[in-house]
Amino acid sequence: MIYLDNAATSWPKPGTVARAMTDFMDNIGANPGRSGHRLSVEAGRVVLEAREKVATLFGAKDPMRVVFGLNATDALNLAIRGTVRKGDHVITGAMEHNSVMRPLRDLQREGVELSIVPADREGFVDPIDVSHAMKPNTRLVVMNQASNVVGSLIPTDQIGRIAHNGGALFLVDAAQTGGCYPIDIESDGIDLLAFTGHKGLYGPQGTGGLVISERVDISDLRPVRSGGTGSRSEHEVQPDFLPDKYESGTMNTVGLAGLAAGVDFVLNETVESIREKDIELTRRLINGLGGADDIVIYGAMEAARQTSTLSINIEDRSPSSVGLALDEDHGIMCRVGLHCSPSAHRSLGTFPEGTVRLAMGYFNTDDEIDTVIDALRGMV
Numbered sequence: 001m002i003y004l005d006n007a008a009t010s011w012p013k014p015g016t017v018a019r020a021m022t023d024f025m026d027n028i029g030a031n032p033g034r035s036g037h038r039l040s041v042e043a044g045r046v047v048l049e050a051r052e053k054v055a056t057l058f059g060a061k062d063p064m065r066v067v068f069g070l071n072a073t074d075a076l077n078l079a080i081r082g083t084v085r086k087g088d089h090v091i092t093g094a095m096e097h098n099s100v101m102r103p104l105r106d107l108q109r110e111g112v113e114l115s116i117v118p119a120d121r122e123g124f125v126d127p128i129d130v131s132h133a134m135k136p137n138t139r140l141v142v143m144n145q146a147s148n149v150v151g152s153l154i155p156t157d158q159i160g161r162i163a164h165n166g167g168a169l170f171l172v173d174a175a176q177t178g179g180c181y182p183i184d185i186e187s188d189g190i191d192l193l194a195f196t197g198h199k200g201l202y203g204p205q206g207t208g209g210l211v212i213s214e215r216v217d218i219s220d221l222r223p224v225r226s227g228g229t230g231s232r233s234e235h236e237v238q239p240d241f242l243p244d245k246y247e248s249g250t251m252n253t254v255g256l257a258g259l260a261a262g263v264d265f266v267l268n269e270t271v272e273s274i275r276e277k278d279i280e281l282t283r284r285l286i287n288g289l290g291g292a293d294d295i296v297i298y299g300a301m302e303a304a305r306q307t308s309t310l311s312i313n314i315e316d317r318s319p320s321s322v323g324l325a326l327d328e329d330h331g332i333m334c335r336v337g338l339h340c341s342p343s344a345h346r347s348l349g350t351f352p353e354g355t356v357r358l359a360m361g362y363f364n365t366d367d368e369i370d371t372v373i374d375a376l377r378g379m380v
């Protein structure tokens, strides 16, 4: 079996992730920040440890500025709905996932102005187009750091500068880059960073969050949920301090125990070495498939300009038939279709059928990539 669906969720996970979760369930189990007994305190320590590790990974000085939620979608909803008001203008790119597009389309119906900057046929957005789209009422520029369809990377620092020069906030969707591409919210000019726990951070599904830079005044970021936090229980209004303002209800503490172990793995291996391995695997796959007559590769076809996610098609075969054959005949698992990103596929010219997405991860080997190349060349 060869798992090439790491852009959907990473697998396998380092063994320490499941062990940390089992340890939490067997030996701690309590609700963090709610009670004063030792198990609750210990659960609170687990959450704090996860917060500190995520802050270290993304260059946030204050771990309290890491706010946990369900996943990247949840964090993007908080950042978008929390900052944008009727009459504001928002800029995004054509390569976005529906976790950005759908909240923006909802807000557009409620009186928010939206500009979608086009992407070229390789899936890249030109920062100059972003600067041309800026208006006096631009409140937010939101973009994924890498496309989940072809892995195309954006120059975050340049786009951050453009947003800041125009007085707007810069929100980055790091679902495809967190843990596998270097991110520093300060030098990258990122005001709000939405991350997911279950992809490059190797945590379990149902974890993720938002990193809020010091540049953001939290009185301008409304929570999308309010409720019990375990703090200030005498008040019926939501606490106005971090992280409680945005973390109502019991957390996925067992998930965060796993997330802390996943981020620990990334920090120990180092993002740089993970990125190096990704580049090697991507280069191998591109070289192995390039030149095959009937295989079309989308995107940059240049490992240094993308993540380890590659989209391909075989001429005259539907992506779903290729995906089925890869699974049934070769034990290769990938994802076909539109990948929740219809606008990205329109930009690439692959709408509505989509593509076969081969998303490699740190645990894939050269031999596996060679098997995939042989399988696809064999199908041609």
Ligand SMILES: Cc1ncc(COP(=O)(O)O)c(C=O)c1O
Residues within 6 Å of the ligand: 007, 008, 071, 072, 073, 074, 097, 099, 144, 146, 147, 148, 173, 175, 176, 196, 197, 208
């Ligand atoms: C670019 C991008 N943004 C957002 C998401 C949503 O992530 P999650 O499923 O963790 O909410 C994904 C998931 O595939 C993604 O690829």
